[in-house]
Amino acid sequence: xxxxxxxxxxxxxxxxxxxxxxxxxxxxxxxxxxxxxxxxxxxxxxxxxxxxxxxxxxxxxxxxxxxxxxxxxxxxxxxxxxxxxxxxxxxxxxxxxxxxxxxxxxxxxxxxxxxxxxxxxxxxxxxxxxxxxxxxxxxxxxxxxxxxxxxxxxxxxxxxxxxxxxxxxxxxxxxxxxxxxxxxxxxxxxxxxxxxxxxxxxxxxxxxxxxxxxxxxxxxxxxxxxxxxxxxxxxxxxxxxxxxxxxxxxxxxxxxxxxxxxxxxxxxxxxxxxxxxxxxxxxxxxxxxxxxxxxxxxxxxxxxxxxxxxxxxxxxxxxxxxxxxxxxxxxxxxxxxxxxxxxxxxxxxxxxxxxx
Amino acid sequence: xxxxxxxxxxxxxxxxxxxxxxxxxxxxxxxxxxxxxxxxxxxxxxxxxxxxxxxxxxxxxxxxxxxxxxxxxxxxxxxxxxxxxxxxxxxxxxxxxxxxxxxxxxxxxxxxxxxxxxxxxxxxxxxxxxxxxxxxxxxxxxxxxxxxxxxxxxxxxxxxxxxxxxxxxxxxxxxxxxxxxxxxxxxxxxxxxxxxxxxxxxxxxxxxxxxxxxxxxxxxxxxxxxxxxxxxxxxxxxxxxxxxxxxxxxxxxxxxxxxxxxxxxxxxxxxxxxxxxxxxxxxxxxxxxxxxxxxxxxxxxxxxxxxxxxxxxxxxxxxxxxxxxxxxxxxxxxxxxxxxxxxxxxxxxxxxxxxxxxxxxxxxxxxxxxxxxxxxxxxxxxxxxxxxxxxxxxxxxxxxxxxxxxxxxxxxxxxxxxxxxxxxxxxxxxxxxxxxxxxxxxxxxxxxxxxxxxxxxxxxxxxxxxxxxxxxxxxxxxxxxxxxxxxxxxxxxxxxxxxxxxxxx
Numbered sequence: 001x002x003x004x005x006x007x008x009x010x011x012x013x014x015x016x017x018x019x020x021x022x023x024x025x026x027x028x029x030x031x032x033x034x035x036x037x038x039x040x041x042x043x044x045x046x047x048x049x050x051x052x053x054x055x056x057x058x059x060x061x062x063x064x065x066x067x068x069x070x071x072x073x074x075x076x077x078x079x080x081x082x083x084x085x086x087x088x089x090x091x092x093x094x095x096x097x098x099x100x101x102x103x104x105x106x107x108x109x110x111x112x113x114x115x116x117x118x119x120x121x122x123x124x125x126x127x128x129x130x131x132x133x134x135x136x137x138x139x140x141x142x143x144x145x146x147x148x149x150x151x152x153x154x155x156x157x158x159x160x161x162x163x164x165x166x167x168x169x170x171x172x173x174x175x176x177x178x179x180x181x182x183x184x185x186x187x188x189x190x191x192x193x194x195x196x197x198x199x200x201x202x203x204x205x206x207x208x209x210x211x212x213x214x215x216x217x218x219x220x221x222x223x224x225x226x227x228x229x230x231x232x233x234x235x236x237x238x239x240x241x242x243x244x245x246x247x248x249x250x251x252x253x254x255x256x257x258x259x260x261x262x263x264x265x266x267x268x269x270x271x272x273x274x275x276x277x278x279x280x281x282x283x284x285x286x287x288x289x290x291x292x293x294x295x296x297x298x299x300x301x302x303x304x305x306x307x308x309x310x311x312x313x314x315x316x317x318x319x320x321x322x323x324x325x326x327x328x329x330x331x332x333x334x335x336x337x338x339x340x341x342x343x344x345x346x347x348x349x350x351x352x353x354x355x356x
Numbered sequence: 357x358x359x360x361x362x363x364x365x366x367x368x369x370x371x372x373x374x375x376x377x378x379x380x381x382x383x384x385x386x387x388x389x390x391x392x393x394x395x396x397x398x399x400x401x402x403x404x405x406x407x408x409x410x411x412x413x414x415x416x417x418x419x420x421x422x423x424x425x426x427x428x429x430x431x432x433x434x435x436x437x438x439x440x441x442x443x444x445x446x447x448x449x450x451x452x453x454x455x456x457x458x459x460x461x462x463x464x465x466x467x468x469x470x471x472x473x474x475x476x477x478x479x480x481x482x483x484x485x486x487x488x489x490x491x492x493x494x495x496x497x498x499x500x501x502x503x504x505x506x507x508x509x510x511x512x513x514x515x516x517x518x519x520x521x522x523x524x525x526x527x528x529x530x531x532x533x534x535x536x537x538x539x540x541x542x543x544x545x546x547x548x549x550x551x552x553x554x555x556x557x558x559x560x561x562x563x564x565x566x567x568x569x570x571x572x573x574x575x576x577x578x579x580x581x582x583x584x585x586x587x588x589x590x591x592x593x594x595x596x597x598x599x600x601x602x603x604x605x606x607x608x609x610x611x612x613x614x615x616x617x618x619x620x621x622x623x624x625x626x627x628x629x630x631x632x633x634x635x636x637x638x639x640x641x642x643x644x645x646x647x648x649x650x651x652x653x654x655x656x657x658x659x660x661x662x663x664x665x666x667x668x669x670x671x672x673x674x675x676x677x678x679x680x681x682x683x684x685x686x687x688x689x690x691x692x693x694x695x696x697x698x699x700x701x702x703x704x705x706x707x708x709x710x711x712x713x714x715x716x717x718x719x720x721x722x723x724x725x726x727x728x729x730x731x732x733x734x735x736x737x738x739x740x741x742x743x744x745x746x747x748x749x750x751x752x753x754x755x756x757x758x759x760x761x762x763x764x765x766x767x768x769x770x771x772x773x774x775x776x777x778x779x780x781x782x783x784x785x786x787x788x789x790x791x792x793x794x795x796x797x798x799x800x801x802x803x804x805x806x807x808x809x810x811x812x813x814x815x816x817x818x819x820x821x822x823x824x825x826x827x828x829x830x831x832x833x834x835x836x837x838x839x840x841x842x843x844x845x846x847x848x849x850x851x852x853x854x855x856x857x858x859x860x861x
Contacts, residue, residue, distance in 0.1 A: 230712065233704075234702070
C-alpha cells in the first residue's frame with residue numbers, strides 16, 4: 001500500500017524535479033492518446049516535440065509564440081506570489097492589442113503626423129496602458145468592494161473579446177477589406193522591426209527577455225518584491241510588518257496587466273500587422289500554465305514558455321500532419337498542469353510503501 | 357498483580373539529522389499522574405506522538421495493560437482509551453467549538469449531544485467555553501480549553517497533556533489540578549508533560565526526566581528540590597535572574613482613553629484603556645487570554661489603526677493612526693504572540709525575515725534595493741548573539757524549533773535597539789534555558805533605558821520581570837500596581853475584573 005508522509009521541510013529537489021516528471025507523464029499519456037486515436041505515437045510525438053525544433057525557421061516561430069506566453073506568465077507569477085489570482089491575462093492581452101493596434105491604425109491613417117521613430121514605442125506604451133487599465137478594473141472592484149478577483153478578471157476576458165469584435169466588425173473595419181472583420185494592415189513604421197530576417201520573429205522577444213530580468217530583480221532583489229511576496233504567503237506577517245496590502249494588490253495587478261497588454265500590442269503590431277477577432281489564440285490562459293510550470297520564477301517561465309510554445313505549434317501542425325484537431329493542444333496543456341499539481345504533492349510529502 | 361497501564365521499553369526514533377528518542381523506557385501505573393520533564397528538544401513530544409500513534413518508533417515495545425500493542429494511528433490510540441491534548445492545537449478555524457469536537461470524536465453522535473456534552477464537561481471542570489463560537493475568534497488560552505474538553509469527552513484511560521498550564525491563570529491551574537487529581541482518582545492515568553518544576557512537584561506522583569533524547573532519571577518529584585530536578589533536566593541549575601528595580605524615566609508609551617469596538621465578531625471591545633510605560637522600566641499586563649490583549653496590542657503595534665491619533669502617544673508623538681512601519685521609525689518594536697505566520701514567514705529564510713521589521717537604511721539601499729550582504733551579516737549576528745540553533749542565515753524559519761524561533765524574533769527586535777519594546781507571551785513554549793536568556797535580555801534592554809511592555813499569562817514571568825503590573829479583564833485595564841507590592845492572590849482577583857473603582861469606570 002502506498003501512503004504519503006509529510007516531510008519535515010519542503011524538498012528543493014522535488015520542487016525542481018516536479019515539472020520534469022509532469023512533462024514525462026504528459027508525454028506518456030500523449031503517446032497513449034495517439035495510439036487510442038489510431039495514430040503512430042512516435043510520429044505523433046515528433047510533431048509536438050521534434051518538428052518545432054527542426055530548423056531555423058521553426059526555432060524562430062517557437063520564440064515568436066513563446067514571447068507573449070512568457071510576458072503574460074511573468075506578470076502572473078508576480079500576482080500569484082502576492083496571492084492575487086488574476087485569471088484574466090487573456091483579457092488584458094486583448095486590451096493591449098486593441099490599444100496598441102488602435103495607435104498603429106491611427107498612425108497608418110494619419111501618416112506623417114508623428115515622427116516615424118516614435119510610432120513603435122507609442123504602440124507598445126499604449127498596449128501596456130491598455131492592459132494595465134483593464135487590470136485596474138479588477139483591482140478597483142477588489143479594493144473597493146472586495147469583489148473576487150478570479151471571477152472579475154475572468155469575466156472581463158469575455159467583455160474584452162466582445163469589445164474587440166465590436167471594433168473590427170464596426171468602426172475599425174477596413175473599408176477596402178471586402179467586409180472581412182479586420183482592420184487595415186498597419187503601416188510598416190508602426191510595426192515592430194524583425195529580429196531575424198526571413199522570419200516573423202520581432203524585437204519583442206528581446207524586450208520580453210529584458211522584462212524577465214527586470215522582474216527577477218524586482219522579485220528577489222528589491223524590498224517592493226519582498227513585500228509583495230510576504231503579503232502572498234503570510235498576510236498576518238505583512239500586516240504585522242505594516243506592508244500595505246492595497247499597494248500589493250494594485251502593483252501586482254497593474255504590472256501583470258501591463259505585461260499582458262504589452263504582449264497583446266506586440267502580437268498586433270508584430271506577426272499579425274492588423275487587428276482581427278482572433279488576435280489571441282488563448283495566450284493569456286496558456287500563460288497560467290506557463291507560470292505554474294515555471295515555478296512562478298521569471299527564468300523558469302522562459303523555459304516553460306518555450307515548452308508550451310512547442311505545444312501550441314504542435315497543435316497547429318497536428319491538423320495538417322496527423323489530421324487531428326488542434327484542440328489537442330488544450331488537452332496536453334491541461335494534462336501538463338494536472339500532472340504538475342499532482343507531482344507538487346511530492347514537494348511536501350514523501351511516498352512510503354507499506355501499511356500506514 | 358496489576359499491570360502497568362502503559363509501559364514503554366527501548367523506544368528509539370530517529371529523524372533525519374537527529375535522534376529524537378534514544379532507547380527510552382517509561383512506566384505509568386493506573387491512576388498515576390506521571391510527569392515527563394525535559395527541555396524543548398529533549399524528545400518529549402516525539403515520545404508522546406509514539407504513544408499516541410502519530411509517529412512510529414524505529415525500535416522498542418509499547419505495552420498497554422501488560423499486552424504488547426502497536427498503536428498505528430491516533431484513531432487506534434483513542435480506541436484503546438488514550439487521549440491527548442497537544443501543545444499546538446489541531447482545530448479548524450472556520451468551524452465552531454462543537455463542530456471541531458465532533459470531528460475529533462470517532463463515534464457517530466449528533467451535534468446537539470456534543471454541545472450538551474461540552475457544556476457538561478466544561479461545567480464539571482470549570483472550563484469556561486461556549487460551544488457555538490467559531491474557533492478563529494478564540495484566543496490561544498481558549499483554544500486550549502477546547503482541546504482539553506475534547507479529550508475529556510472521550511472518557512480516556514490515559515490522558516496526555518502537553519504543557520497544559522502555560523496559558524492558564526494560577527487560579528485556573530489550581531482548578532485544573534483539582535480536575536486532574538479527581539480524574540486520577542477514578543483510575544485514569546495522566547501523562548503530564550512540562551518543564552515547570554513547581555507544578556510537577558505539586559501535582560505528580562512520579563517523574564521521568566528526559567535530556568537529549570535519553571532518560572536522565574526517574575524520580576519521585578515530591579522528594580526532589582527544584583534545583584535537583586533542574587540538574588536532571590538541563591545538567592545544571594537554572595541561571596538566576598538578577599532583578600533590580602527599574603528606574604522610571606520619562607513616559608515613552610502612553611495609551612490614553614482608548615476605546616475601540618471589536619473588529620471581528622466575538623472580539624473584545626476596549627473600554628477607556630489607559631496605560632503608561634516609562635523609559636527604563638518593564639510594565640506588565642496580566643490576564644487570561646481573550647480579555648482584550650490581542651485587541652490592545654494590535655492598536656499599540658499599528659496592525660489596527662482605527663484608534664484616535666491622540667489615544668496612543670509614542671515618545672510624545674500621536675501615533676494612533678500611524679502604520680507599524682511609521683511607529684518602528686519612532687522606535688517602537690513589537691514581538692507578537694504568534695511566531696509562525698505573523699512574527700515570521702515560515703517559508704522564508706531567517707535572513708529574509710529580518711526585512712519584516714528591519715526595513716531601514718542598514719538593510720535597504722536606494723529604490724528599496726536589498727543589501728544582501730548586510731542582511732546575512734545581521735542574521736548571523738543575531739543567531740550568534742542569542743544562541744539560536746539554526747542552520748545559518750539561509751535556513752528556512754520553518755526548520756527552527758519554537759524556542760529557537762522565538763529567540764531569533766526577540767533578537768531581531770532587541771537588535772534594532774528599540775526605545776519602546778512590546779512583547780506578547782515572550783517565552784510561551786520556550787525551554788527554561790532560552791526563557792531565562794530572553795528574560796535576561798529584556799532586563800538588560802530595560803537597564804539600557806528602553807521602555808518595555810510585557811503581556812503574559814505566565815505569573816512567574818510577570819513577577820520576575822516587571823516593575824509595575826496592569827491587569828486586563830473584559831477589555832478594561834486596571835490601575836497600575838507596583839509589582840513589589842502585588843501578590844499573586846490580588847492579581848488573580850483582579851483578573852476577574854474586580855479591582856477598586858472598576859465598577860465606576
